[in-house]
Amino acid sequence: MSEYSLIIIGGGLSGLAAGIRFARFGGSVLILEKHVIPGGLNSYYFRKGFLFETGLHAMTNFADPTDKHAPLNRLFRQIKLSRKKFETHEQRSSLIHFPDHSLCFSNDFNLLREEIASSFPSEIDGFDKLQQVINDFDAFSPGPWISTRKKIAEYLRDPLLIDMLLLPLMVYGNSDEHDMDFGQFVIMFRSIFKEGFFRPHGTMKEFLDLLVDKFKSFGGEIRYKSQVVSVEKKDQVITGVTLSTGETIGCENIISTIGAPGTWDLVALPHEKDKFSGKMSFVESIYLLPHHERGKILSDHTIIFYSEKNSLHYCRPKEPVDPDWGVICFPENFQGLPPGEHFQVRVTNSANYELWKNASPAEYKLMKQDWGEKSKDITSKIIGNYRQNIVYEDSFTPVTIEKFTGKAEGAVYGSSFKIKDGKTPFKNLFIAGTDQGFLGIVGSMLSGVSMVNQHVLMGQKLEKEKR
Ligand SMILES: Cc1cc2nc3c(=O)[nH]c(=O)nc-3n(C[C@H](O)[C@H](O)[C@H](O)COP(=O)(O)OP(=O)(O)OC[C@H]3O[C@@H](n4cnc5c(N)ncnc54)[C@H](O)[C@@H]3O)c2cc1C
Secondary structure, three states: OOOOOEEEEEHHHHHHHHHHHHHHOOOOEEEOOOOOOOOOOOOEEEEEOOOEEEOOOOOOOOOOOOOOOOHHHHHHHHHOOOOOOOOOEEEEEEEEOOOOOEEEEEEEOHHHHHHHHOOOOOHHHHHHHHHHHHHHOOOOOOOOOEEEEHHHOOOOOOOHHHHHHHHHHHHHOOOOOOOOOOHHHHHHHHHHHOOOOOEOOOOHHHHHHHHHHHHHHOOOEEOOOHHHHHHEEEEEEEEEEEEEEOEEEEEEEEEEEHHHHHHHHHHHOOOHHHHOOOEEEEEEEEEEEEHHHHHHHOOOOOOOEEEEOOOOOOOOOOOEEEEEEEEOOOOOOOOOOOOEEEEEEEEEEEOOOHHHHHHHHHHHHEEEEEEEHHHHHHHHHHOOHHHOOOOOOEEHHHHHHHHHOOOOOOOOOOOOOOOOOOOOOOEEEEEEEEEHHOOOOHHHHHHHHHHHHHHHHHHHHHHHHHO
């Protein structure tokens, strides 16, 4: 006898959203999370009395509450959260900064179009045609991998403009090196350039608390410090999970949000390492500065995507960190956010997992210091010299990401191979989240909801009908 209709492995954003969606219809559901708090890649921690968010630069897919068809509002309806009561702060503006050109964009898509028309006048007709292709493209049905670079080259000729447009979309959601699947490009283009950035009022902790409370209010159960070490099966049917404590829990269905390689390992399915491995990981540095120093930072933008070269090298670097390109985020630079006592600068740079993994503890510490300084040298050239005013700093590496999320090699965007229909060789085991191909906070939540809708709720309804 199964104890739960559904077990969800992982209490990150896709797992929580999937849990709420299923519990809402009265199904018995248990979320198993190996850590002591929820959130996964997008969580929080406390240091020196401050709350730091691990992932949040900005949420994507901004939409006004009145826009009923927008993905963000559909998501809120599906998990029964009031979008009207959910207070949001839109970005001020963001910047794509390359040596020869800069492009500004905001949640008004016309700004980006005007910037392109002014800096790359011969490309604007091609850009408009590309936009039309993006509007019409079905990015959600399973299909072959299509090279974005080849596809965009049908509409844009200037390699600089192509790399400038690719930088934000790749760094916020591409697991491939150098190129990206066109379907993924379309999803990211819509969610970042067309819809835009915002952040919730309050911290990530408050947002996670809201989701967990909603889940529990529908009768869902969540257990922390509960690492699944294997998935039990009989013939081709999943029957339950076993935890690291040895406890076994029975269930009718499983949604796994821990990525394809981790899930395949749990069911003892062999997998080709190369097919599932993701190479892109990052070092994220958080700097805290006193508010009175704010005026010395030369930016009112929310996020700056920068490259020191006119061509983008989106790949795992040969050195521990590549500070030549990256992201600088100012989490306080959103419209209508009251100033606090301190403000943050966050910097993201691509990083080499193996070099961090193989470093001794002493080397690891030194590498953090050295590469942190190199990154500050470059970012200070863009935003002004902030380093002497830092009152607290912290950074995390691909090894930290692997440790706290289970993502193999700290691959933030998971495997390059995506399982868009969420199906596995087992008829009652499904994948949601990063390796289903929906990325970011809003994307991974939509993934959780849609996998429940497509596979589990549908199955439940059919079972009820049969009985
Ligand atoms: C530095 C950084 C910055 C980011 N910035 C942004 C941003 O600004 N905006 C944005 O939209 N997105 C951002 N993201 C991406 C976003 O955080 C992720 O896309 C999203 O949170 C993924 O959610 P998920 O549920 O699919 O996976 P995860 O968050 O990885 O959740 C999986 C969960 O499973 C748990 N788990 C793993 N193995 C087991 C096991 N065996 N048993 C039980 N539990 C297990 C993990 O602990 C984890 O909680 C960022 C990510 C990082 C790392």
